[in-house]
Amino acid sequence: MLKLENVTVKYKDKVVLDNLSLTAESGEIIGLVAPNGTGKTTLFNVISNFLKPNKGNVTFQGNLQYKTERKEISIHKQLATFPDQGDLFEELTGVDHMKLYANMWKGTSKHVKEIYEQLHMEGYVKKKVKTYSLGMRQRLCFAMIAAADTPMMLMDEVMNGLDVANVSLISNHLMKMKQDGKLIFVASHLLSNLDLYADRVLYLKGGDIIHEQTMNKTTDEYIKFELAPEQYKKVAYMLPEDHLYIANHLCCIPISNMDTDEQKEWVVKLAAIKEKELTIGPLGTAEFYEKYYHED
Numbered sequence: 001m002l003k004l005e006n007v008t009v010k011y012k013d014k015v016v017l018d019n020l021s022l023t024a025e026s027g028e029i030i031g032l033v034a035p036n037g038t039g040k041t042t043l044f045n046v047i048s049n050f051l052k053p054n055k056g057n058v059t060f061q062g063n064l065q066y067k068t069e070r071k072e073i074s075i076h077k078q079l080a081t082f083p084d085q086g087d088l089f090e091e092l093t094g095v096d097h098m099k100l101y102a103n104m105w106k107g108t109s110k111h112v113k114e115i116y117e118q119l120h121m122e123g124y125v126k127k128k129v130k131t132y133s134l135g136m137r138q139r140l141c142f143a144m145i146a147a148a149d150t151p152m153m154l155m156d157e158v159m160n161g162l163d164v165a166n167v168s169l170i171s172n173h174l175m176k177m178k179q180d181g182k183l184i185f186v187a188s189h190l191l192s193n194l195d196l197y198a199d200r201v202l203y204l205k206g207g208d209i210i211h212e213q214t215m216n217k218t219t220d221e222y223i224k225f226e227l228a229p230e231q232y233k234k235v236a237y238m239l240p241e242d243h244l245y246i247a248n249h250l251c252c253i254p255i256s257n258m259d260t261d262e263q264k265e266w267v268v269k270l271a272a273i274k275e276k277e278l279t280i281g282p283l284g285t286a287e288f289y290e291k292y293y294h295e296d
Helices: 040-047 069-076 094-106 112-118 134-148 164-179 191-197 229-238 260-273 285-293
Strands: 002-011 014-024 028-033 055-060 079-081 152-156 183-187 200-205 208-214 222-226 244-246 250-254 279-281
Touching: 002 040, 014 040, 014 055, 014 208, 028 164, 028 191, 028 285, 040 152, 040 183, 079 134, 094 112, 094 134, 112 134, 134 152, 134 164, 164 183, 164 191, 191 285, 200 285, 208 285, 222 260, 244 285, 250 285
Parallel strands: 028 183, 028 200, 079 152, 152 183
Antiparallel strands: 002 014, 002 055, 200 208, 222 250, 222 279, 244 250
16 A cells, blocks of 8 residues: 655745645556646655655555665565666666566566566567667566566556557556556556556646546546537537536537436437537546646
8 A cells, every 4th residue: 555645845946746645555556647747757756765755754555654764675675666768788688687677676586487478578588678679678668667576566658669569468467467466656648548457547737636537437428529619619508517628629518417318319419510420438538638738
């Protein structure tokens, strides 16, 4: 378990994290979403103790805090952060990197082969990193943190540079890690991908969490369709008061509280004013992102 209480980080007059509180449990994947420069990296640095907050506490497993050197060591044995490609050693092989992480955190590297086989890396993992493509390097970074096998993992842009097949491969492995009881934070710009494996997604703005999206639990559904601003102005009067118009292009009409006949009536009305396809479903990560960051 991880608990942040009233965490504040300031740089001179700029407040990056403002009294932020959060609780996370084992066996959970938490997506972290925000534009660059809004506190994602700072939050990860506070959790991993690379940065001391000006105020607030970070607690692990109910009683561990960064108060003494012994406790810091105990915490760091349970926590690994996603390596940066710039930290890879060009003359070492992928296996060398994986064994390094495995031995540092887990104390054994017996499981390394199983991991690189699961990630389909057999064709290059024993070659030097200087021969790797961008996608191969990124997959190696993920394999390294998987080899560390810590109870908690912080992953920043884990899908960067990966093609569709590898995004799917890594996503499936993340879900397996969750089933094994890992607590995983994933900061990503691949918003629709977060919908596939995250248990909840947190949206940062103004130094705090402005929205928490709980996946697979919402019962709220919307009729969703694209609508240009000039079209919206013409038909806004006929839309329900609780409709959403997101980022000047996406119109969303809530239908969860409507009966079947009323829902059908709205579909017919909207089809008359809009030629493009209507979709029905909950708001996804990409739609919340636009709602909170592209409204201005």
